[in-house]
Amino acid sequence: MPERLTDAQLEHLARELRRQRHDLDAQQVRMDESLDDVRAARGSSDADDEHDPEGPTLSSEWSRISGLTAGLADRSAAIDRALQRVDDGTYGQCVRCGRPIGFGRLDALPWAELCIECARLP
Numbered sequence: 469m470p471e472r473l474t475d476a477q478l479e480h481l482a483r484e485l486r487r488q489r490h491d492l493d494a495q496q497v498r499m500d501e502s503l504d505d506v507r508a509a510r511g512s513s514d515a516d517d518e519h520d521p522e523g524p525t526l527s528s529e530w531s532r533i534s535g536l537t538a539g540l541a542d543r544s545a546a547i548d549r550a551l552q553r554v555d556d557g558t559y560g561q562c563v564r565c566g567r568p569i570g571f572g573r574l575d576a577l578p579w580a581e582l583c584i585e586c587a588r589l590p
């Protein structure tokens with residue numbers, strides 16, 4: 469069974485979470501700008517999508533970026549929840565069984581909410 473986190477490990481992981489949160493924000497801004505570009509490209513064409521040769525391309529670009537944005541939003545939310553648990557003093561405990569998640573797993577996946585055993589459950 470994994471050990472509880474030491475203060476130094478907790479500090480390291482909290483720093484990592486904040487750094488990744490910051491990176492995600494920057495990526496989100498770039499994504500939003502890309503969506504704006506696609507939106508502008510769509511808006512500037514007077515033909516509707518079916519007759520516009522650019523239409524399908526823009527649509528697939530739109531769904532690609534939207535999908536990426538949704539993935540980023542999920543990750544941001546997971547990181548926010550992890551940072552909240554740092555504040556609450558419950559970070560590093562499995563949200564399901566309450567046992568320590570272990571530094572090795574958290575170092576690879578700082579926003580992990582489940583211990584490896586619970587993560588393996590269906």
Ligand SMILES: [Zn+2]
Nearest residue numbers: 562565583586
């Ligand atoms: Zn667990």
